[in-house]
Amino acid sequence: MIKHPIKHPSKSGAVAALGLVILNAVFIFRLLDHVVLTALVVFSVLLCLIVLVFTLYSLTKKATDLQISANNLEINGRFIQANDIKMIMIKGYFNPVIGILPHGKKIVPIQMAFRFAKDEDKGITDLRNWAGNNQVKMGYRYFQSWI
Numbered sequence: 001m002i003k004h005p006i007k008h009p010s011k012s013g014a015v016a017a018l019g020l021v022i023l024n025a026v027f028i029f030r031l032l033d034h035v036v037l038t039a040l041v042v043f044s045v046l047l048c049l050i051v052l053v054f055t056l057y058s059l060t061k062k063a064t065d066l067q068i069s070a071n072n073l074e075i076n077g078r079f080i081q082a083n084d085i086k087m088i089m090i091k092g093y094f095n096p097v098i099g100i101l102p103h104g105k106k107i108v109p110i111q112m113a114f115r116f117a118k119d120e121d122k123g124i125t126d127l128r129n130w131a132g133n134n135q136v137k138m139g140y141r142y143f144q145s146w147i
Contacts, residue, residue, distance in 0.1 A: 001067055001068065002068040003065045004066045004116055004117075004119070004123040005064075005116070006065065006066045006075070006115065006123075007064075007115060008113075008114065008115075009113055009115050018048050018051060018052045019052070022045055022048050022052070025041050025045045025048070064077075066114065068127065071134055073100070075100070075114065076111055080102070082130075082134035082136055084103060085100055085136050086101045086102060086103045086104075087137040087138065087141075088101075088136060089101060089108070089138075089139065089141040089142075090124065090139070090140045091143055096115065096120060097113060098113070098114055098115065098116075098127065099112060099143040100112040100113075107144050108143050112145075113143075113145040
């Protein structure tokens with residue numbers, strides 16, 4: 001069994017985008033005098049604030065381990081069998097984010113997106129070897145995950 005420390009991917013882009021949406025909504029709110037539009041703006045601001053709080057909370061979680069066994073992976077206490085994985089995707093070059101896409105899903109679940117806390121080259125090499133041994137596709141691709 002091989003262990004690598006992992007942490008949640010940085011969501012600074014999402015936090016910045018949510019901040020801009022909230023600021024724009026506040027400016028629009030000041031210009032509106034229609035009750036229905038005002039309610040929609042307030043609802044969207046509250047929704048953005050909830051997502052923002054959840055995103056900031058997920059960034060404060062401490063690092064866990066990725067455990068690579070013969071035919072499964074353990075991420076955040078969840079075991080993933082090799083035959084349940086459609087593809088392992090790597091996004092980015094500096095501080096790459098790894099996403100594990102299960103069969104039947106179009107978006108990488110947030111629990112299956114991570115980056116290596118240290119020595120990412122060794123981690124990616126070990127993961128690539130595991131994927132090759134278990135006939136799991138792995139490659140550099142942009143992927144989307146939930147915030």
